[in-house]
Amino acid sequence: MPITDLVRVYVPATLPMLTALRAGGRLGDQTLIAHAVTPALREWYAEGDEEELEYVAFTRAAQGALRLLRQDPSAPRRRVVISADVPAAGLTSEDTELGSSTVRLPQPVSLADLASIHVDGTEAVEAVAAAAEVVDEALAGDSDAQFTVDGAEDHELEWYAVSELDELA
Numbered sequence: 001m002p003i004t005d006l007v008r009v010y011v012p013a014t015l016p017m018l019t020a021l022r023a024g025g026r027l028g029d030q031t032l033i034a035h036a037v038t039p040a041l042r043e044w045y046a047e048g049d050e051e052e053l054e055y056v057a058f059t060r061a062a063q064g065a066l067r068l069l070r071q072d073p074s075a076p077r078r079r080v081v082i083s084a085d086v087p088a089a090g091l092t093s094e095d096t097e098l099g100s101s102t103v104r105l106p107q108p109v110s111l112a113d114l115a116s117i118h119v120d121g122t123e124a125v126e127a128v129a130a131a132a133e134v135v136d137e138a139l140a141g142d143s144d145a146q147f148t149v150d151g152a153e154d155h156e157l158e159w160y161a162v163s164e165l166d167e168l169a
Contacts, residue, residue, distance in 0.1 A: 006085040009034040010057050011109060012064030013080040014072055015168070018117070022169040026108040027082065033094060034084075034109075035061040035101040044099030057101040058083075058118075062157060063139075066149065069132035077129035078120040081157060084113040117160040119168060124155035 011027065011034045021027040035057040037050070045053060058081060065079035090106030120128055131138075131152035137145035160168060 005088055007036055007088045007091055008054065008115065009036045009084050009086055009091075009103060009105065009109075010061035011035075011082040011084060011105075012061045012068055013082050014065065014068050014075040015078060015080060015119070016072065016075050017068070018080060018082075018119075018165065019169040021082075021109075021111070022165050026110045028105060028108040032105040032108065033064070034103050034105055035064070036091070036103045038093050038101055038103060040093065040098055040100045059153070060101050062118075062153070063135065063149070066128070066132050066135040066152065069128070070135055077125045077132060078122075079124075079128055079152070079157060080120075081118040082109065083115040083118065084109045085115050086113050111162070111165075114162045114165075116162065117165065117168060118157035119160060120155055121158050124152065127152040127155060 011032065013027070017027060037053040037057055041053055041056060045056060048056070061081045062079050065081060069075055069077060069079070086105060086109065092104045093100065094102040094104050131149045134142070134145035134148050138149040
């Protein structure tokens with residue numbers, strides 16, 4: 001398959017989801033939502049270069065990881081973003097709103113699709129825990145909650161090679 005037929009997606013996840021990926025060899029089903037550089041994102045951020053657009057999509061995936069943490073109180077309070085290269089065919093935009101980076105994947109992400117894994121360091125746990133508690137309120141416009149989420153976003157996720165999955169999961 002030519003490289004041009006692949007799209008880099010950023011999949012929000014949690015550490016238990018990494019464990020499931022390692023055990024089952026794949027992540028997700030027909031409802032797996034990710035973020036990517038979409039036409040709507042390109043139009044919204046027309047002055048951004050490819051790297052800036054990818055950073056926006058990556059950051060939104062990290063916010064999605066906060067929402068997953070809120071839904072799973074037993075998960076360790078560390079955001080996870082999985083970078084994967086998936087076939088462009090079948091990838092659908094979930095939201096046509098200007099600036100949206102949300103896409104639905106047509107199939108699960110397999111281990112072979114992974115490009116890298118990004119996980120919060122242990123120093124971010126407290127900020128991420130606080131942000132996970134208020135992420136929905138921040139998205140609804142609560143400025144105090146947004147301040148808390150911004151505190152988590154001040155922590156850069158650490159990069160890991162796919163070969164390090166066993167140590168992470």
